[in-house]
Amino acid sequence: MKQIITAKLKLITTPVQFAALCQMQLVYRDALNAVSLYAFAHGKTSNVTKLHKGMYAELRARFGLPSQLACSVERQVSATYKGLWTKLKKNGEHRRAKITKKRFKGLDQPPHYSSPTVQYTYERDYTMKTERRVSVGTLNGRISVPYQGYEKHLALIRQGATIGDAKLWYDRHKKTFYVLVSLSIDLSEPTEEHVTEVVGVDVGIRYLAVTSTSTGTASFHPGKWIRHRANHDARLRKRLQQKGTRGSKRRLRRIEQRERRLKAQANHCIAKQIIRDHPHALIGLENLTDIRERTKRKRRRRKKNGKGHEPVSPKARKANRVYSQWSFAELQALISYKAALMGSLVIKVDADYTSKACPMCGHTEDANRPRKGLLFACQNKRCRYTLHADLIGARNVTMRTLLVRQDWIRTGCLSAIPDASDKEAKAARLRRYVELRWSPEVTTSLRSQTGGR
Incomplete structure (x- = not known):
C-alpha cells in the first residue's frame, strides 16, 4: 500500500x-x-x-x-x-x-x-x-x-x-x-488480524468530530470556538469591504487566509488525537457526498398567492455560509492519511439516517431530533431512548463499520467505500442497517463474530 x-x-x-x-x-x-x-x-x-x-x-x-x-x-x-x-x-x-x-x-x-x-x-x-x-x-x-x-x-x-x-x-x-x-x-497494508478495535466517527459543525468504539467509549471534539471565530471574521470582512479605503484593503489582505489556517490547524489536532487514541483500528467515516446541496437553506414560496419566492432570511444566509465553509472533507482526509501511517484502516459507510435512527430499537424519523438540536429523543413509545445526537450518529457509524468488518472476515474482501451508483445495492445495505441494534449483548455478539476484538 x-x-x-x-x-x-x-x-x-x-x-x-x-x-x-x-x-x-x-x-x-x-x-x-x-x-x-x-x-x-x-x-x-x-x-x-x-x-x-x-x-x-x-x-x-x-x-x-x-x-x-x-x-x-x-x-x-x-x-x-x-x-x-x-x-x-x-x-x-x-x-x-x-x-x-x-x-x-x-x-x-x-x-x-x-x-x-x-x-x-x-x-x-x-x-x-x-x-x-x-x-x-x-x-x-x-x-x-x-x-x-x-x-x-x-x-x-x-x-x-x-x-x-x-x-x-x-x-x-x-x-x-x-x-x-x-x-x-x-506501507504494509493491515490485515484483519492486525485490527484490534472498531471506531465510528461522526463529523459535524457544533462538534467537529465525535467518536465511539464498539464498547461504547466516546470522545467529543467541540468546534464552537471555530464557528464563533469564523462568524467574527465574516463580520469583520463585511465592514472592511464596505469601507473600501486603502487601509481596509491592506487589512483584508492580512486576514484573508486566517480562517482557513485556523480550521486546518484544528483539523490536524483532532485527526492526530483520534489516531493516537485508537491505533491499529478500523475507523468508519460517513460518506458525505453532496451533503452541502442537501443541507442548503432554500427560498420558500410566498404564502399569499403562491407565486414567486420569499428572499432568503439573514439567518438562512448565515447558515448557508457556515455549511459552505464546513471543512469535513479536509478532516476526513487527514484522518485517512494519518491512520495509514499508524497502521490503521479507514473506510466509509453510508451516512443515511445516522443521526435520525435509534440505535436501540431502529425507529427512524425526523422527530427523533427535536428542532434539529443536539438532543436525540426516540419517539417510539416502547423505547424513548435519549442521548446526545452526535453520539447517536457515531454509534450508528460504528455498528455499520462492524457490519463491514463482518463481511470482510466472511468474504476476505474489504469495501473501502460504499457503491452509491447502484440504488438497489444501497437499498439492500440500508435494510441491513435497520436490523442493527446497539446493546452490550448485540455488540459483544458482533465482536465475537469478527474475531473477538
Missing part, C-alpha cells in the same frame, strides 16, 4: 535566485491564462493534444518556457476544464432531480489563474541534490538552492522515498519561496 504525503521545503535563496523564481512564477501564470483563453475560444476544450498543437510553439517563443514546463501548463489547463465539465454535468443531474435550481456558471467565462504557483516535474524541471540542495528550473536555466524542512520529511527523502512532482509556492507574508514535494511511501 502506498501513501502520498507532501513535504514543505523552505528555500534559502540569494537575491539573484529570488528574482529568477519571481520571474518564473509570473511568466508561468501568464502562460496559464493564455492557454485558458485559447481553450475557451476553441469550444472550451479539455483535450491536451489540441492544446499542445495550438499553443506549444507560442509558449516556447512568446513566454520562453522550457519544453517540459510548457507541457505542464497545457496539462494544468486541461485538468481545470475537465473539472469544470464534470461540475457542469453534475449540476445538470441535480437540476433534473430538483436538488437545486441554480445553473452552473463556471464555464461562462474562461478560468482565470491568479495564483503564481509553478508545477514542476521530477527529474525534468527539478531534482534533489546532496547536502540538502534542490535544483529547480527557471527561464534562464537551473539554479541550485539550499532548503530546510520538517526533520521527518527530510529523513524520508534521505531514506529513498519515491519523489514525485512538486509545486513552487511563494508565501507573500513571509516573503519566502517553498517547494511542496510529493513523497510516496510504501
Whole structure:
C-alpha cells in the first residue's frame, strides 16, 4: 500500500535566485491564462493534444518556457476544464432531480489563474541534490538552492522515498519561496488480524468530530470556538469591504487566509488525537457526498398567492455560509492519511439516517431530533431512548463499520467505500442497517463474530 504525503521545503535563496523564481512564477501564470483563453475560444476544450498543437510553439517563443514546463501548463489547463465539465454535468443531474435550481456558471467565462504557483516535474524541471540542495528550473536555466524542512520529511527523502512532482509556492507574508514535494511511501497494508478495535466517527459543525468504539467509549471534539471565530471574521470582512479605503484593503489582505489556517490547524489536532487514541483500528467515516446541496437553506414560496419566492432570511444566509465553509472533507482526509501511517484502516459507510435512527430499537424519523438540536429523543413509545445526537450518529457509524468488518472476515474482501451508483445495492445495505441494534449483548455478539476484538 502506498501513501502520498507532501513535504514543505523552505528555500534559502540569494537575491539573484529570488528574482529568477519571481520571474518564473509570473511568466508561468501568464502562460496559464493564455492557454485558458485559447481553450475557451476553441469550444472550451479539455483535450491536451489540441492544446499542445495550438499553443506549444507560442509558449516556447512568446513566454520562453522550457519544453517540459510548457507541457505542464497545457496539462494544468486541461485538468481545470475537465473539472469544470464534470461540475457542469453534475449540476445538470441535480437540476433534473430538483436538488437545486441554480445553473452552473463556471464555464461562462474562461478560468482565470491568479495564483503564481509553478508545477514542476521530477527529474525534468527539478531534482534533489546532496547536502540538502534542490535544483529547480527557471527561464534562464537551473539554479541550485539550499532548503530546510520538517526533520521527518527530510529523513524520508534521505531514506529513498519515491519523489514525485512538486509545486513552487511563494508565501507573500513571509516573503519566502517553498517547494511542496510529493513523497510516496510504501506501507504494509493491515490485515484483519492486525485490527484490534472498531471506531465510528461522526463529523459535524457544533462538534467537529465525535467518536465511539464498539464498547461504547466516546470522545467529543467541540468546534464552537471555530464557528464563533469564523462568524467574527465574516463580520469583520463585511465592514472592511464596505469601507473600501486603502487601509481596509491592506487589512483584508492580512486576514484573508486566517480562517482557513485556523480550521486546518484544528483539523490536524483532532485527526492526530483520534489516531493516537485508537491505533491499529478500523475507523468508519460517513460518506458525505453532496451533503452541502442537501443541507442548503432554500427560498420558500410566498404564502399569499403562491407565486414567486420569499428572499432568503439573514439567518438562512448565515447558515448557508457556515455549511459552505464546513471543512469535513479536509478532516476526513487527514484522518485517512494519518491512520495509514499508524497502521490503521479507514473506510466509509453510508451516512443515511445516522443521526435520525435509534440505535436501540431502529425507529427512524425526523422527530427523533427535536428542532434539529443536539438532543436525540426516540419517539417510539416502547423505547424513548435519549442521548446526545452526535453520539447517536457515531454509534450508528460504528455498528455499520462492524457490519463491514463482518463481511470482510466472511468474504476476505474489504469495501473501502460504499457503491452509491447502484440504488438497489444501497437499498439492500440500508435494510441491513435497520436490523442493527446497539446493546452490550448485540455488540459483544458482533465482536465475537469478527474475531473477538
